[in-house]
Amino acid sequence: MVTITAPSSVPSGVGVLDKVSAILSVLEQGPVHLPTVVSETGLTRPTVHRLVLAVQDLGLVEADQQGQFIAGPRLARLAMVAHQAIAVRELRRELGALRATTGARSVRLHQRHGDQRLCVAEALRHKTALSDRNPGRAVAMGTDPVSRVFLAWQRLSRSHVTGSDAAECSGIRHRGWVQGVTDEGLVLAVAVCGRDGELAAVLSLSSPSRRTRCSFRREVIKNAVEAAARISRRLPAQESTGPVKELEDPPRRVGPRSE
Structure with missing residues (x-):
């Protein structure tokens, strides 16, 4: 033996x-x-x-x-997938804890996908027609708070704003968040920035506007900003956030073949 x-x-x-x-x-x-x-x-x-x-x-x-x-290369790919899975699991826990703490109806994390935005993770109180926004599906930028945060970074970075638009974008970047009313009710969107100060994602909370009147409480905003800071440290590296790509060449047998 x-x-x-x-x-x-x-x-x-x-x-x-x-x-x-x-x-x-x-x-x-x-x-x-x-x-x-x-x-x-x-x-x-x-x-x-x-x-x-x-x-x-x-x-x-x-x-x-x-x-x-x-x-071998397959182990490298598996390691990347495992690292991403762990990061996503911790991210969902963070979103769930924020939803429970703030009482929000939904808490989501969005990332850019070209000229669109993508919901990459969420924590929902209930599944409803309005709250189910098909996570994983890219949607066009609009005038909602989440899009406004994305566009504030994009437009100022590309110098595509003038006058009042420039002032609004500058204010959003300085404050780090914006809120407004959408079909889902009142939505708070908070910037999640990387170490370089660039926008990595946007954290959003939604709640029926009739319950929160016209704005979120200061405590809720503070909790969301703190959660965004924690999330920024947990986001996978940029090259690991997308699907893991197959290597161009299939694994080859190399090395000694006989005794």
Whole structure:
């Protein structure tokens, strides 16, 4: 019976999976040659060789120019997806907590999609015809508070405003938020800026205008601004926010093929 000795290797009870896991655990430490994988895992050389070639075909392992084995492109893609999933989960928790704290009917996060905006996450009190805005579907910019925040950054950055429009955009950027009445009722839109000061997203809260009269309470605005600051630190890097792209070249089997 072979004893697997690789670090950080937690047995699953499925032999071949445990062996592959042991090999990947060794690769977590950096590029290694085949003899090192053998000595670190406690597996026989033929077994390691056979499994390494197999996982190369799956894109989980590849060999560098020195013939050392390293983590493959498929693992890199999985890591990106996992990182994004964790970020989205934490983001939804943040939106849910803000909705519960403020009593808003809906809390959403929007990002730019070309000349449109996209709802990327939301927390709703109830699903209704008005509150269900098909998250994930891009919509055109308009005169609503969310669009006004996006356009304030865009127009000033491109110098596309003059006169009163310039003053309004400048005021929104300085204040960091704007509110107004839409079909959903009263909507508060708060800028979520990155470290460079550029607009990364817009956080919005909606509530029936008859309940909040004509404006949100100062405490609600303060909570929303603080939540936007926390969200800005949790947003994935720009290159990770979109769908994970497939590599142009399929995984190739490289490295030693025989004993």
